[in-house]
Amino acid sequence: MAAYTLKVRRFQPESGDGPYWETFDVELDPTLSVLDGLLQAKDRDDGSLAVRCSCRAAICGSCGVKINGQSALACKTQIGEAKEIANRRDGGSEPIVVEPMGNMPVIKDLVTDMESTHWTKIRRVTPWLLPEGDPPEREYIVPPESMIDITQSMACIQCGACVSSCLSMEADPDFIGPAALAKAYRFVGDPRDAETEERLHDLANDPHGIYDCTHCFSCIDACPKGVAPMDQIMRLRRKATAGYEIDDHNNGMRHEHAFVKIIESKGTLDESLLLQESFAPGLKGKLAPRPGAIKGLIESIPTAIRGLRSGKMRSLPKLIPGIHPKLPGDAQDNVRRIYAHAEDHSVELNLYIRGEEAEEDAPVPEAEAVPAAAIEPEPDEGGG
Amino acid sequence: MAGLKLAYWPGCVSRGFTTELHGSMALVAERLGIELVELDRANCSGAGVIAEHNQELADTLNARTFALAQQTGAPMMNICSTCQGAQSECQQRLDADSGYRAHINETLAAEGLSYDPDGFSNKNFLWVLVEDYGLDKLKAEVKRPLEGLKVGPFYGCYILRPKHRLGYDERPDRDLYLEQLIEALGGEVVEYDGARKCCGFPIITMAREVSLRQAGTHVGDALDAGADCLVTPCPLCHLNLDMQQPEAAKIVNRDLELAVLHLPQLVGLALGFEPKQLGMGRHIASTEWVQERLAAPAPA
Ligand code: SF4
Numbered sequence: 001m002a003a004y005t006l007k008v009r010r011f012q013p014e015s016g017d018g019p020y021w022e023t024f025d026v027e028l029d030p031t032l033s034v035l036d037g038l039l040q041a042k043d044r045d046d047g048s049l050a051v052r053c054s055c056r057a058a059i060c061g062s063c064g065v066k067i068n069g070q071s072a073l074a075c076k077t078q079i080g081e082a083k084e085i086a087n088r089r090d091g092g093s094e095p096i097v098v099e100p101m102g103n104m105p106v107i108k109d110l111v112t113d114m115e116s117t118h119w120t121k122i123r124r125v126t127p128w129l130l131p132e133g134d135p136p137e138r139e140y141i142v143p144p145e146s147m148i149d150i151t152q153s154m155a156c157i158q159c160g161a162c163v164s165s166c167l168s169m170e171a172d173p174d175f176i177g178p179a180a181l182a183k184a185y186r187f188v189g190d191p192r193d194a195e196t197e198e199r200l201h202d203l204a205n206d207p208h209g210i211y212d213c214t215h216c217f218s219c220i221d222a223c224p225k226g227v228a229p230m231d232q233i234m235r236l237r238r239k240a241t242a243g244y245e246i247d248d249h250n251n252g253m254r255h256e257h258a259f260v261k262i263i264e265s266k267g268t269l270d271e272s273l274l275l276q277e278s279f280a281p282g283l284k285g286k287l288a289p290r291p292g293a294i295k296g297l298i299e300s301i302p303t304a305i306r307g308l309r310s311g312k313m314r315s316l317p318k319l320i321p322g323i324h325p326k327l328p329g330d331a332q333d334n335v336r337r338i339y340a341h342a343e344d345h346s347v348e349l350n351l352y353i354r355g356e357e358a359e360e361d362a363p364v365p366e367a368e369a370v371p372a373a374a375i376e377p378e379p380d381e382g383g384g
Numbered sequence: 385m386a387g388l389k390l391a392y393w394p395g396c397v398s399r400g401f402t403t404e405l406h407g408s409m410a411l412v413a414e415r416l417g418i419e420l421v422e423l424d425r426a427n428c429s430g431a432g433v434i435a436e437h438n439q440e441l442a443d444t445l446n447a448r449t450f451a452l453a454q455q456t457g458a459p460m461m462n463i464c465s466t467c468q469g470a471q472s473e474c475q476q477r478l479d480a481d482s483g484y485r486a487h488i489n490e491t492l493a494a495e496g497l498s499y500d501p502d503g504f505s506n507k508n509f510l511w512v513l514v515e516d517y518g519l520d521k522l523k524a525e526v527k528r529p530l531e532g533l534k535v536g537p538f539y540g541c542y543i544l545r546p547k548h549r550l551g552y553d554e555r556p557d558r559d560l561y562l563e564q565l566i567e568a569l570g571g572e573v574v575e576y577d578g579a580r581k582c583c584g585f586p587i588i589t590m591a592r593e594v595s596l597r598q599a600g601t602h603v604g605d606a607l608d609a610g611a612d613c614l615v616t617p618c619p620l621c622h623l624n625l626d627m628q629q630p631e632a633a634k635i636v637n638r639d640l641e642l643a644v645l646h647l648p649q650l651v652g653l654a655l656g657f658e659p660k661q662l663g664m665g666r667h668i669a670s671t672e673w674v675q676e677r678l679a680a681p682a683p684a
Pocket residue numbers: 162165166167168169177178212213214215216217218219220229230233
């Protein structure tokens with residue numbers, strides 16, 4: 001048994017007052033959860049303290065909150081560990097801070113409204129299978145290895161912790177967000193689904209879709225189930241660009257292609273060239289900007305001019321491309337050789353499936369290193 | 385004592401848009417007696433974009449950099465949060481599976497290179513300062529304590545998350561190092577909301593407004609909290625926070641003028657270098673206020 005102080009952000013809509021902080025002293029074993037602490041406070045001090053929970057075992061996804069600023073499940077966070085993290089702030093007797101999840105309206109105390117910020121977005125990505133033709137008489141038959149790719153996205157329990165932590169959503173509440181996009185990958189990667197390309201088209205061209213994710217890793221640290229929503233979003237991007245070559249209105253594919261191409265030819269990044277190439281690719285082939293791209297290029301001109309004036313940029317984009325130095329000696333040839341090899345067959349090692357612990361001298365088992373053929377688009381396998 | 389010797393990956397941005405970073409790093413290292421062996425044959429980390437395109441390509445390119453570093457016999461150092469993150473991601477896969485590593489090393493063999501995870505380490509300058517050089521030793525080198533200077537830390541996502549991959553299990557305080565460093569240099573830490581958030585840079589060409597709203601919000605929050613400047617170990621964050629600051633100001637609809645210093649610049653000021661030597665005139669957001677602050681007599 002140990003004593004802990006919980007500092008809880010409370011809010012009752014019927015009171016007409018804004019949110020306020022209240023502290024509760026609880027006593028429990030350090031290996032018990034923050035949820036246990038909250039329930040003890042509710043039981044002993046104030047029965048009106050609102051917190052959502054059900055399974056208390058990290059299965060139902062009800063109890064998402066922020067603990068010391070970190071989005072997590074209250075039932076999966078040990079109170080002793082939460083205390084250690086709280087102590088880091090002052091090295092002393094800091095309380096454990098518990099707040100409702102972020103990016104969502106608060107209904108009461110720690111209970112948030114997940115309808116508009118979570119469930120609506122989940123429905124937005126058509127979270128069910130869209131196979132071709134009538135379903136087979138019995139079950140669909142798929143090779144097990146073709147489902148491995150989506151097992152990670154299937155682990156989601158819809159708790160919303162990732163949504164709560166999402167930094168793009170803070171800046172753009174309309175962003176489809178980590179949970180719904182991870183769910184989208186669950187169907188994009190499913191070999192039985194017949195609408196893969198349509199799904200990708202939709203998510204790549206939506207201004208609040210896959211290219212609205214700022215790659216901040218917050219959702220990866222927040223997720224209690226190892227779903228790594230950001231990784232699923234990167235898989236969606238990889239399928240949209242390398243797989244289906246979807247030339248989206250957000251410039252996502254062009255940006256990626258330009259970056260990859262510049263490193264192939266120069267070894268290091270030339271930012272002026274990146275700007276130019278991602279809006280109006282001309283490194284290889286003709287200059288062929290799309291209307292949206294021209295707008296993007298114009299928007300970046302004030303920045304470019306300021307960069308030029310302060311001596312930051314060596315060239316205005318497009319004026320003198322190609323003065324960025326290449327790597328010395330034969331180094332660049334070696335970079336090109338690596339490209340020639342890897343672009344050819346692209347092995348993907350999935351640590352979620354492989355496990356992280358080094359198992360020395362074990363060869364890569366076939367099913368774990370998914371060959372490019374398995375992630376390339378394939379003709380419909382609608383199974384009908 | 386024997387000084388630190390490090391295989392140094394400067395990154396691309398420090399040799400392109402932010403040459404002041406590369407220059408100030410060289411000055412600071414020399415003053416601190418840190419020997420830098422520059423990896424001039426190494427390639428871009430891919431900044432996560434190449435990995436998004438083709439994982440094997442990114443892993444091979446970074447294994448190449450690691451192998452080049454290992455040839456020097458010294459641990460590797462970078463000066464870019466984004467390099468740290470992108471390289472750590474590849475390293476995690478390379479270290480996890482010997483079969484996969486053998487496959488990657490086969491590609492490297494043509495150049496006479498091979499990556500061996502045994503004893504390999506790659507750290508951002510921030511981590512090197514705190515964990516290897518030592519803040520006490522650094523304190524002893526300070527010639528001009530940053531007294532009265534209110535500094536807002538800005539880490540950059542790639543050096544903070546995901547925690548497990550970035551060694552936080554063994555070094556849980558890595559997300560407090562900037563604060564510790566600012567204090568060691570005699571400055572005052574400014575707490576504000578954005579210190580550990582994203583500057584928005586990765587989507588600047590794809591979702592410009594969302595990107596700039598992130599940058600503008602953090603700069604504004606730091607100003608409201610009374611900051612004289614920000615400091616960041618990530619040149620890409622610098623691009624969005626400094627170079628794009630006037631554009632970000634338009635998006636968040638307020639005036640913004642806040643100097644954003646590269647980590648070696650802040651250290652350099654405390655070591656007694658002049659702002660000009662540290663390239664502080666090359667920034668977009670004026671650094672004059674910082675210079676005035678430091679020129680002013682120390683508060684009693
Ligand atoms: S990585 Fe993308 S989806 Fe995940 S929290 Fe950050 S912005 Fe949101």
